[in-house]
Amino acid sequence: xxxxxxxxxxxxxxxxxxxxxxxxxxxxxxxxxxxxxxxxxxxxxxxxxxxxxxxxxxxxxxxxxxxxxxxxxxxxxxxxxxxxxxxxxxxxxxxxxxxxxxxxxxxxxxxxxxxxxxxxxxxxxxxxxxxxxxxxxxxxxxxxxxxxxxxxxxxxxxxxxxxxxxxxxxxxxxxxxxxxxxxxxxxxxxxxxxxxxxxxxxxxxxxxxxxxxxxxxxxxxxxxxxxxxxxxxxxxxxxxxxxxxxxxxxxxxxxxxxxxxxxxxxxxxxxxxxxxxxxxxxxxxxxxxxxxxxxxxxxxxxxxxxxxxxxxxxxxx
Amino acid sequence: xxxxxxxxxxxxxxxxxxxxxxxxxxxxxxxxxxxxxxxxxxxxxxxxxxxxxxxxxxxxxxxxxxxxxxxxxxxxxxxxxxxxxxxxxxxxxxxxxxxxxxxxxxxxxxxxxxxxxxxxxxxxxxxxxxxxxxxxxxxxxxxxxxxxxxxxxxxxxxxxxxxxxxxxxxxxxxxxxxxxxxxxxxxxxxxxxxxxxxxxxxxxxxxxxxxxxx
Numbered sequence: 169x170x171x172x173x174x175x176x177x178x179x180x181x182x183x184x185x186x187x188x189x190x191x192x193x194x195x196x197x198x199x200x201x202x203x204x205x206x207x208x209x210x211x212x213x214x215x216x217x218x219x220x221x222x223x224x225x226x227x228x229x230x231x232x233x234x235x236x237x238x239x240x241x242x243x244x245x246x247x248x249x250x251x252x253x254x255x256x257x258x259x260x261x262x263x264x265x266x267x268x269x270x271x272x273x274x275x276x277x278x279x280x281x282x283x284x285x286x287x288x289x290x291x292x293x294x295x296x297x298x299x300x301x302x303x304x305x306x307x308x309x310x311x312x313x314x315x316x317x318x319x320x321x322x323x324x325x326x327x328x329x330x331x332x333x334x335x336x337x338x339x340x341x342x343x344x345x346x347x348x349x350x351x352x353x354x355x356x357x358x359x360x361x362x363x364x365x366x367x368x369x370x371x372x373x374x375x376x377x378x379x380x381x382x383x384x385x386x387x388x389x390x391x392x393x394x395x396x397x398x399x400x401x402x403x404x405x406x407x408x409x410x411x412x413x414x415x416x417x418x419x420x421x422x423x424x425x426x427x428x429x430x431x432x433x434x435x436x437x438x439x440x441x442x443x444x445x446x447x448x449x450x451x452x453x454x455x456x457x458x459x460x461x462x463x464x465x466x467x468x469x470x471x472x473x474x475x476x477x478x479x480x481x482x483x484x485x
Numbered sequence: 486x487x488x489x490x491x492x493x494x495x496x497x498x499x500x501x502x503x504x505x506x507x508x509x510x511x512x513x514x515x516x517x518x519x520x521x522x523x524x525x526x527x528x529x530x531x532x533x534x535x536x537x538x539x540x541x542x543x544x545x546x547x548x549x550x551x552x553x554x555x556x557x558x559x560x561x562x563x564x565x566x567x568x569x570x571x572x573x574x575x576x577x578x579x580x581x582x583x584x585x586x587x588x589x590x591x592x593x594x595x596x597x598x599x600x601x602x603x604x605x606x607x608x609x610x611x612x613x614x615x616x617x618x619x620x621x622x623x624x625x626x627x628x629x630x631x632x633x634x635x636x637x638x639x640x641x642x643x644x645x646x647x648x649x650x651x652x653x654x655x656x657x658x659x660x661x662x663x664x665x666x667x668x669x670x671x672x673x674x675x676x677x678x679x680x681x682x683x684x685x686x687x688x689x690x691x692x693x694x695x696x697x698x699x
Contacts, residue, residue, distance in 0.1 A: 182594030272641030279644030378652025
């Protein structure tokens with residue numbers, strides 16, 4: 169008899185139990201278990217509650233760090249921000265991540281189109297009423313050549329490196345050849361501080377709105393979220409999003425996902441996300457198919473933990 | 486036409502016959518169990534189910550009152566905390582249950598589908614929890630969604646599983662993924678009831694009385 173046939177024969181022997189039985193009350197067990205879990209949950213709730221840190225807004229960001237806000241907005245204008253160069257599904261700023269010839273990000277295409285200059289800067293500025301000088305400045309920028317636009321934004325970004333925040337919430341940028349940006353960016357800052365930009369970024373063709381893609385991408389391009397995250401031990405190198413604000417356990421079940429980001433080659437790869445997802449996809453498949461994978465399915469037989477689990481059975485003879 | 490002939494042609498009677506054959510009442514709600522089921526490791530299955538009941542109950546209360554309620558009231562925050570901790574307990578006991586079943590090689594004797602449905606439950610519960618975290622409407626939701634979006638976008642699903650779209654994530658969290666988890670769990674439990682708890686390994690030197698015979 170081959171080992172495969174022996175294994176199948178033994179496996180067949182485990183199909184039905186012909187030994188002894190003992191009384192069992194499944195309903196009583198379920199009720200007791202439910203009561204135990206409910207009491208434990210309420211106890212943990214009373215002792216530890218749950219975290220609820222207020223969300224950041226574009227307005228709060230523009231107030232607390234106006235230089236960073238304007239710097240980020242300028243990179244949105246020239247397309248050099250994180251979102252501007254992101255690629256699908258937002259734009260064609262890059263092809264996105266890949267493994268060998270597999271480029272699912274590129275293949276799926278731009279499904280949530282975002283033009284950072286138009287959506288984050290120019291359209292919001294166009295929505296501000298009663299400021300003809302501002303509208304003229306926006307027109308000047310839009311009508312300028314790409315090279316001229318690039319010269320203005322590059323000079324302004326350089327100037328922002330030495331800018332300072334003033335007590336009234338505005339910023340002072342060293343003098344330079346910034347063209348219409350001298351008018352546009354302070355106006356955008358003022359608009360953001362008033363809460364107007366939060367509203368405009370959520371505006372769509374319909375009255376009701378639940379999609380926060382634009383404001384979240386703009387916020388994520390700046391340093392406000394990452395500064396808060398660092399203070400709350402949530403950065404990638406701090407095991408990232410599996411943690412939660414405060415001292416709460418967070419999504420500990422994501423530890424294996426997060427683990428890969430801490431080691432090479434994942435930690436230094438530009439394609440880390442797709443590599444980690446591929447590894448986790450493969451491991452998930454292994455988990456599902458354990459019963460059919462030689463070696464993996466045999467470990468429980470080789471490591472006799474089962475003798476502990478069923479020790480009463482084995483000792484009862 | 487006799488009643489028996491009608492029964493044989495009836496889809497309803499056929500379905501009932503198959504259901505009762507696969508899961509007779511004494512298997513579905515047993516009042517006895519094999520003598521070897523005598524270890525603390527066995528309670529983690531029913532604890533996982535109990536935690537799921539608390540999750541669904543607290544989540545339903547939160548859903549009834551709407552996504553902003555828990556930020557504004559003490560009682561809302563209480564139920565949010567119950568929801569959070571029941572999720573933590575659910576994953577904790579489910580992982581122990583999973584490991585326990587691994588070391589028992591619980592797929593033996595034609596029980597592969599029992600293992601598969603259990604493993605898939607664990608894997609589907611992960612995005613179910615993730616969509617909950619990004620639906621919180623607080624800083625955690627902002628940070629987790631902006632970080633996790635890159636993995637979704639990298640594999641090409643970001644356009645229709647957009648973590649930054651609160652409305653979409655809320656729908657996934659309160660309906661689609663919980664329905665998937667509950668559906669798979671029901672299938673898992675019915676398969677356990679149908680096949681029974683896996684018997685112990687036969688020891689190499691086991692006497693015939695200790696053996697498990699078909």
